[in-house]
Amino acid sequence: MATCSQIPAIAFEPPTAPPEIVGQGQGAGFFVQTPANTLERAAQPRKFTAPLLDVSNTQIAQYVEIPTLCVIYTSYYHHPDCQVQLTDSQVDQVITEIEQARSFFWRASHLKCDMKIDFLILGDDQGERTITPEQMWHWGDGAYWLPFWRCDDVHSVQDDLYDAGIVDGQYAVVLVSYAFVNCNTAYSPIGGGTYGPDMGCMGDAAFIANPMAWGLEVEGVTEHEYLHALDGIYQASGNPLDSNMFHADHARDFPYSVDCGQQFNFKICQILDPNSWLLLDPAWAELQGLSDTDEDGIPDMGPAPITEELLATSPNDVDTDDDGLSDFDEMLASFHDASDPLVQDTDGDGLVDGNDAHPLWNCNEIVGRGIPIIDGIISPGEYTQTAVYHAGDPDLGVTVYTRWSEAMFYIAAEVTDEMISVYYDEPWWVDNLQIRIDAQKDGWAFFHGDQNYRLYIVPRGGLKNADVFGHNHYQDEPNDPWHPIDTSTVKAKYRQYEDGYVIELSIPESVLPGVTFTAGESIRLTFDVEDYDEWPGWPSYNLMSKLDDDRPGFVSLHLME
Numbered sequence: 001m002a003t004c005s006q007i008p009a010i011a012f013e014p015p016t017a018p019p020e021i022v023g024q025g026q027g028a029g030f031f032v033q034t035p036a037n038t039l040e041r042a043a044q045p046r047k048f049t050a051p052l053l054d055v056s057n058t059q060i061a062q063y064v065e066i067p068t069l070c071v072i073y074t075s076y077y078h079h080p081d082c083q084v085q086l087t088d089s090q091v092d093q094v095i096t097e098i099e100q101a102r103s104f105f106w107r108a109s110h111l112k113c114d115m116k117i118d119f120l121i122l123g124d125d126q127g128e129r130t131i132t133p134e135q136m137w138h139w140g141d142g143a144y145w146l147p148f149w150r151c152d153d154v155h156s157v158q159d160d161l162y163d164a165g166i167v168d169g170q171y172a173v174v175l176v177s178y179a180f181v182n183c184n185t186a187y188s189p190i191g192g193g194t195y196g197p198d199m200g201c202m203g204d205a206a207f208i209a210n211p212m213a214w215g216l217e218v219e220g221v222t223e224h225e226y227l228h229a230l231d232g233i234y235q236a237s238g239n240p241l242d243s244n245m246f247h248a249d250h251a252r253d254f255p256y257s258v259d260c261g262q263q264f265n266f267k268i269c270q271i272l273d274p275n276s277w278l279l280l281d282p283a284w285a286e287l288q289g290l291s292d293t294d295e296d297g298i299p300d301m302g303p304a305p306i307t308e309e310l311l312a313t314s315p316n317d318v319d320t321d322d323d324g325l326s327d328f329d330e331m332l333a334s335f336h337d338a339s340d341p342l343v344q345d346t347d348g349d350g351l352v353d354g355n356d357a358h359p360l361w362n363c364n365e366i367v368g369r370g371i372p373i374i375d376g377i378i379s380p381g382e383y384t385q386t387a388v389y390h391a392g393d394p395d396l397g398v399t400v401y402t403r404w405s406e407a408m409f410y411i412a413a414e415v416t417d418e419m420i421s422v423y424y425d426e427p428w429w430v431d432n433l434q435i436r437i438d439a440q441k442d443g444w445a446f447f448h449g450d451q452n453y454r455l456y457i458v459p460r461g462g463l464k465n466a467d468v469f470g471h472n473h474y475q476d477e478p479n480d481p482w483h484p485i486d487t488s489t490v491k492a493k494y495r496q497y498e499d500g501y502v503i504e505l506s507i508p509e510s511v512l513p514g515v516t517f518t519a520g521e522s523i524r525l526t527f528d529v530e531d532y533d534e535w536p537g538w539p540s541y542n543l544m545s546k547l548d549d550d551r552p553g554f555v556s557l558h559l560m561e
């Protein structure tokens, strides 16, 4: 009998018809929408309406609410050895993750888009619904996905919503997170999917279904799939103010430079005119306005996700903590974290937030010249300290140092890690330091061209010579993007200690075509440290964003004499 872990991994190849497939992820999901130029709304013609509120009144913070129903199915049954029932605390975690996605959209939209959520929990302990494969759309080879229509002639998501009293047109987006195999245990490469807002779900709601196949960490997939829904709403609204989100799965086609994580959760704040949110078709986006006395863009109080009242900032002062960064800009310091609007130096590096290029990251952008000795020992004065990340955890911490000399770059890392695991051959399954280098300084993942380097340095090997792996990511070759690079001239040493390890390496310019190590030049990069203690852990932390490596924070380091 098959067990959960033996259920075949799902590589999504959506059926070809109907409806027409206009895009799909790289084995991790799909997005379906009627092509924009065929959108017909003859039965119910809609026109843009002017903003309902007085735009000349700048003491009103205007934004849109996207009415969103989040459905969580807590029960899954495949066979007696493969069933899942989420506990209340697990459901709470899923809700928290979805709320984090709401926060992401609020910040990334310049406080213009509120994913306004109602939750509906459906599961066995409510005497209601258990999802089974028969109720799912079977794509063959054991690949299942939960659509809104009936697959077993008995159940459907849409039936459940009608049973719960929900009516067509009530929500702009229906977001379903459902218990599935591997809910609680191992990784399973299955993806979410999204139908655009014109496929007949509950009237014309966009429909998203995400299996909880990565455990309960649903924030990333929620953001990714919700971006598809917003993309569909933008298209159906005619891309107001020429703001086009473009297809988040095809970031290489973007006509602009952007850093995308591996989840493609591109930074919508970089590409959309914030006011375009206010002109989305009111069929999907409800315009709201709240009082903003000091006109800093943050509402005084009210139902928005961030208000001066919630922040304890002053509704009468644009920059409450007088650090040169407005209360509003503190909220946009990163897309997942704000700097502290009540503290002048959020990261405690001595630079006040308004004068700090990276108010959330302790990062020194200046690299001094010098020639360290590569011996696995970081000696006083040998390097410039570049970045520090200590989570207050004895099992995770890292300080990175750099140096340069003509045609050579030096990196050293002091890693706190109470359990060093280097047992597997593959570099991504063992503890390592990762360095990602954006040679062309035009964005790293899933953008155009090559010269996107990733080096893994693993603290193992004879004579204290660390293992070094290098790849160049060719963005234009989606099926085979990783090309090994010759790292034989990289000199790397390591030392293991009780509480961690030290890595030290020198990288000749010739290893990284496109990069120049000379005075006055800069190098754009980011660092991750991977801590592979036990299956299925392998968490990875980015030193800059302090989040997993799907959301790297890049910095430009300047090489100075």
Ligand SMILES: [Ca+2]
Pocket (backbone or CB within 6 Å): 292, 293, 294, 295, 296, 297, 298, 299, 300, 308, 314, 315
């Ligand atoms: Ca305000």
Ligand SMILES: [Ca+2]
Pocket (backbone or CB within 6 Å): 294, 296, 298, 308, 313, 314, 315, 316, 317, 318, 319, 320, 327
């Ligand atoms: Ca304020």
Ligand SMILES: [Ca+2]
Pocket (backbone or CB within 6 Å): 321, 323, 325, 330, 339, 340, 341, 342, 343, 344, 345, 346, 353
């Ligand atoms: Ca501050």
Ligand SMILES: [Ca+2]
Pocket (backbone or CB within 6 Å): 345, 346, 347, 348, 349, 350, 351, 352, 353, 356, 358, 359
């Ligand atoms: Ca600072």
